[in-house]
Amino acid sequence: MYTLLIALGALVALTIIFGAVLGFASVKFKVEADPLVEQIDNLLPQTQCGQCGYPGCKPYAEAIANGDDINKCPPGGEATIKQLADLMGVDAKPLDSAHGEEDVKKVAFIREDECIGCTKCIQACPVDAIMGASKVMHTVIIDECTGCDLCVEPCPVDCIDMVPLNDTNWKWDTLAIPVKNVN
Amino acid sequence: MHSELSLIEQMRSGKLWDIPGGIHPPERKSLSNTSPIDIAPLSPIYYVPIKQHIGNEGDLIVSVGDRVLAGQPLTNPKEGLSLPVHAPTSGLIKDIILHVSAHPSGKPETTVVLESDGENIAIANQPIPDWQNKPNSELIAHLKSMGIAGLGGAGFPTYIKANPTKNVELLIINAVECEPYITADDVLMRHYAQEIIQGIEVLQHMVKPELVVIAIEDNKPEAISAIEKVIVDHKHIEVRVVPTKYPSGGEKQLIQILTGLEVPNQSIPADIGIVMQNIGTCFAIKKAVIDGEALIERVVTITGESISRPQNLWVKLGAPISDLLTHCGLVPEQDQRLIMGGPMMGFNIMDIMMPVVKSTNCILAPSEYLLPSRGVEQACIRCSLCADACPVNLLPQQLLWFSKAKDHDKLEEYNLADCIECGVCSYVCPSQIPLVQYYRTSKVEIKQAKEDKIKSDKAKERFEARQERLERDKQARLQRHKESAEKRKKALEKDNSAKDKIAAALARAKAKKNELAGTTAEVENKTSEANIPEVKTTDTQDRVAAAIARAKAKKQQAALNSDETKPDKTRTDDTKPKDIKAKGTEVVEEKVQTTEPVSAEQAKKDKVAAAIARAKAKKLKEAVEPAVSNVEEKEQTSDPVSAEQVKKDKVAAAIARAKAKKLKETNETEPKTDNTSSESIVPPVSEQMSTDSKTPEQIKKDKVAAAIARAKAKKQKDQGEQK
Numbered sequence: 001m002y003t004l005l006i007a008l009g010a011l012v013a014l015t016i017i018f019g020a021v022l023g024f025a026s027v028k029f030k031v032e033a034d035p036l037v038e039q040i041d042n043l044l045p046q047t048q049c050g051q052c053g054y055p056g057c058k059p060y061a062e063a064i065a066n067g068d069d070i071n072k073c074p075p076g077g078e079a080t081i082k083q084l085a086d087l088m089g090v091d092a093k094p095l096d097s098a099h100g101e102e103d104v105k106k107v108a109f110i111r112e113d114e115c116i117g118c119t120k121c122i123q124a125c126p127v128d129a130i131m132g133a134s135k136v137m138h139t140v141i142i143d144e145c146t147g148c149d150l151c152v153e154p155c156p157v158d159c160i161d162m163v164p165l166n167d168t169n170w171k172w173d174t175l176a177i178p179v180k181n182v183n
Numbered sequence: 184m185h186s187e188l189s190l191i192e193q194m195r196s197g198k199l200w201d202i203p204g205g206i207h208p209p210e211r212k213s214l215s216n217t218s219p220i221d222i223a224p225l226s227p228i229y230y231v232p233i234k235q236h237i238g239n240e241g242d243l244i245v246s247v248g249d250r251v252l253a254g255q256p257l258t259n260p261k262e263g264l265s266l267p268v269h270a271p272t273s274g275l276i277k278d279i280i281l282h283v284s285a286h287p288s289g290k291p292e293t294t295v296v297l298e299s300d301g302e303n304i305a306i307a308n309q310p311i312p313d314w315q316n317k318p319n320s321e322l323i324a325h326l327k328s329m330g331i332a333g334l335g336g337a338g339f340p341t342y343i344k345a346n347p348t349k350n351v352e353l354l355i356i357n358a359v360e361c362e363p364y365i366t367a368d369d370v371l372m373r374h375y376a377q378e379i380i381q382g383i384e385v386l387q388h389m390v391k392p393e394l395v396v397i398a399i400e401d402n403k404p405e406a407i408s409a410i411e412k413v414i415v416d417h418k419h420i421e422v423r424v425v426p427t428k429y430p431s432g433g434e435k436q437l438i439q440i441l442t443g444l445e446v447p448n449q450s451i452p453a454d455i456g457i458v459m460q461n462i463g464t465c466f467a468i469k470k471a472v473i474d475g476e477a478l479i480e481r482v483v484t485i486t487g488e489s490i491s492r493p494q495n496l497w498v499k500l501g502a503p504i505s506d507l508l509t510h511c512g513l514v515p516e517q518d519q520r521l522i523m524g525g526p527m528m529g530f531n532i533m534d535i536m537m538p539v540v541k542s543t544n545c546i547l548a549p550s551e552y553l554l555p556s557r558g559v560e561q562a563c564i565r566c567s568l569c570a571d572a573c574p575v576n577l578l579p580q581q582l583l584w585f586s587k588a589k590d591h592d593k594l595e596e597y598n599l600a601d602c603i604e605c606g607v608c609s610y611v612c613p614s615q616i617p618l619v620q621y622y623r624t625s626k627v628e629i630k631q632a633k634e635d636k637i638k639s640d641k642a643k644e645r646f647e648a649r650q651e652r653l654e655r656d657k658q659a660r661l662q663r664h665k666e667s668a669e670k671r672k673k674a675l676e677k678d679n680s681a682k683d684k685i686a687a688a689l690a691r692a693k694a695k696k697n698e699l700a701g702t703t704a705e706v707e708n709k710t711s712e713a714n715i716p717e718v719k720t721t722d723t724q725d726r727v728a729a730a731i732a733r734a735k736a737k738k739q740q741a742a743l744n745s746d747e748t749k750p751d752k753t754r755t756d757d758t759k760p761k762d763i764k765a766k767g768t769e770v771v772e773e774k775v776q777t778t779e780p781v782s783a784e785q786a787k788k789d790k791v792a793a794a795i796a797r798a799k800a801k802k803l804k805e806a807v808e809p810a811v812s813n814v815e816e817k818e819q820t821s822d823p824v825s826a827e828q829v830k831k832d833k834v835a836a837a838i839a840r841a842k843a844k845k846l847k848e849t850n851e852t853e854p855k856t857d858n859t860s861s862e863s864i865v866p867p868v869s870e871q872m873s874t875d876s877k878t879p880e881q882i883k884k885d886k887v888a889a890a891i892a893r894a895k896a897k898k899q900k901d902q903g904e905q906k
Contacts, residue, residue, distance in 0.1 A: 048642065057646070128645055146642045157844075
């Protein structure tokens with residue numbers, strides 16, 4: 001009987017000790033796991049354009065996490081679809097053309113002499129990339145503009161253009177360069 | 184293997200190491216290295232790009248029409264990594280334009296166009312005769328102001344390299360020149376050995392290395408003997424002959440050959456106590472410090488089988504390639520290729536007006552027979568020749584797969600960043616795969632992806648911050664509303680008379696409405712704000728009435744056009760477009776239908792009605808769209824006739840555009856609406872306002888809008904003139 005109690009006591013003591021150690025470790029060495037939505041959100045291009053039908057990239061990431069299609073993001077294009085497919089463990093699909101086509105990168109440009117200063121584009125911009133105040137000219141901060149297109153529609157005087165962004169990094173396609181004939 | 188010996192002891196032992204891989208392409212150097220360096224004739228026009236080096240370009244300090252002398256600075260270097268450029272000869276600054284750059288892309292860059300006057304007068308030289316006694320900082324500033332950049336190919340500003348932050352044990356002078364065809368350094372050593380050594384002495388003074396080693400490939404015996412002759416009495420300068428092999432002239436490769444040390448990944452040679460300079464740079468340093476001349480010319484090899492007189496030339500920077508080719512007698516074959524740089528790492532010249540810059544060492548016009556252009560790319564057969572030949576021990580075939588698959592993570596894992604783009608893999612590939620092109624493309628893609636990532640992170644942050652702000656504002660607004668509602672409630676409870684007032688107002692409004700379904704009731708409705716539900720119910724009725732009234736007023740006005748006084752006119756002006764906007768074509772049809780003549784009294788009444796209607800429409804619009812009302816206000820303020828007709832027109836145009844847009848929207852929602860009826864009130868115009876319309880329908884609509892705007896502007900103008 002006494003032996004039994006000793007064994008029992010020892011086991012209980014061990015349980016308490018290990019429990020305490022594990023409990024401490026789980027708090028102290030906690031690994032901050034990336035929730036799925038965060039991971040998806042990180043893959044999306046963050047243009048916040050809403051072409052997917054959701055009001056921004058985060059809501060779409062949430063929708064994907066809840067089982068929505070991964071091929072609704074035209075700015076991300078095939079590359080993003082591929083990455084999402086890898087992450088979600090599903091097959092990559094071609095881009096759903098109902099949500100738009102992949103296009104070259106663009107930024108908004110306000111024709112400043114035509115701007116009437118209505119602030120509508122400022123309200124529409126998802127990333128606060130438009131400067132200006134009521135009744136004074138507005139302008140786009142190119143570096144902050146994601147090219148989401150959302151400011152074009154609200155403009156009452158249609159003075160916003162989407163212009164292709166000049167790539168600063170030249171793509172090495174030397175082979176495609178024709179050699180000029182020299183005479 | 185060399186752990187016991189110090190770097191310098193090892194060097195002095197004369198031992199050489201080898202690099203992995205490498206190739207032995209045909210050298211073809213004898214084409215151009217036999218004759219002394221000639222001086223290229225003056226070109227009539229020089230194109231001097233303001234950026235010819237790694238780093239930032241300087242600020243232009245000359246302008247079109249200025250006369251400059253040879254060696255006069257054209258730009259002022261900025262802070263940081265930046266160098267000036269100098270006028271190559273004396274003449275007139277004809278233009279400052281975007282001109283094709285000496286880059287594989289040919290991307291136009293800001294270029295000073297200098298028309299030579301043929302005199303070639305130089306500014307006074309600024310030598311530093313007692314450079315041995317000058318502090319480093321002064322010499323460094325001098326090198327910077329003389330525009331000295333590395334002449335080996337990369338064009339790194341020399342003043343940075345000559346000012347190492349760490350202790351330098353070894354200074355290597357790179358005279359390997361391993362690329363086929365190029366002989367610029369070779370002939371420079373043969374004919375200017377003494378000057379080169381003087382330049383090295385200056386560098387020695389600045390960098391203070393324990394040992395200087397001049398590395399020369401064993402295929403340049405004349406250059407070796409010329410240098411050896413002049414260094415006999417220099418204790419700390421040695422010549423090291425390295426075996427011929429491509430790419431032993433690469434910076435990290437040459438260090439490996441001479442010292443057996445590898446420069447670690449993502450480090451520079453200075454991190455292991457070594458500085459390397461090109462031999463041509465040493466000559467330029469001598470010129471700058473001892474002779475006081477800026478870097479305005481360099482040796483360029485013009486060679487290739489299609490050149491009838493292949494040779495090395497002193498070429499003034501900025502000279503267009505076409506002049507050099509003419510001078511050396513280019514006999515082009517069919518589809519003649521022109522290459523800037525060597526056959527391994529050079530690039531196709533896309534425009535022969537491309538200028539010679541600081542990093543241009545060779546212009547090559549090879550024959551198709553001896554240097555065939557690349558054939559059709561075949562599939563990789565996994566022969567691993569590229570891996571054997573790679574001088575940095577990469578796995579080119581693996582990199583090719585990852586590059587094709589755009590797998591950036593894998594590319595970085597396989598150390599694509601360490602690729603020196605020497606082109607050996609492409610050279611040995613039996614399937615003629617342009618491997619190095621894939622890597623160059625991938626490197627740019629990785630860079631781009633990193634930039635995109637930074638941008639998207641920023642966008643995310645901004646988006647989230649904005650969402651937070653909007654939420655905060657919303658809460659604050661709700662809170663405010665709640666508070667004010669409570670306040671009102673309290674006030675109401677306190678003051679019974681308010682209740683009575685509301686009741687009285689209600690009763691009054693009702694009575695008036697019953698009495699007259701006409702227009703005057705509206706004013707009361709508007710002013711008594713507590714009466715909102717009442718207004719809503721009568722709204723449509725009122726609108727119809729107002730519309731009829733307005734239509735009549737307009738008719739009347741059209742009849743009495745010139746008799747009208749100014750304020751009346753503007754008022755009616757204002758109502759017109761609003762009609763179209765608010766009520767669409769329904770109103771317009773009515774207008775067309777009302778044909779009975781109107782008396783003067785009637786007209787007056789109508790005008791009142793129209794004014795009320797306008798006020799109402801404005802109110803309505805303000806609620807819906809504050810923006811347009813702003814414009815409206817703007818327009819009204821500009822009503823007093825001013826000289827700035829242009830401004831007025833602009834405003835009108837903006838309004839027209841806004842209206843066109845609005846009209847489009849309403850038409851889209853109400854398919855019934857008839858375009859032709861709205862057209863009937865305004866004369867059709869041929870001039871088109873907006874050019875970006877897509878459909879013919881839209882163009883039509885825009886035209887209508889434009890016409891309204893113009894009509895309005897004209898009216899205002901006429902009025903002004905009458906006044």
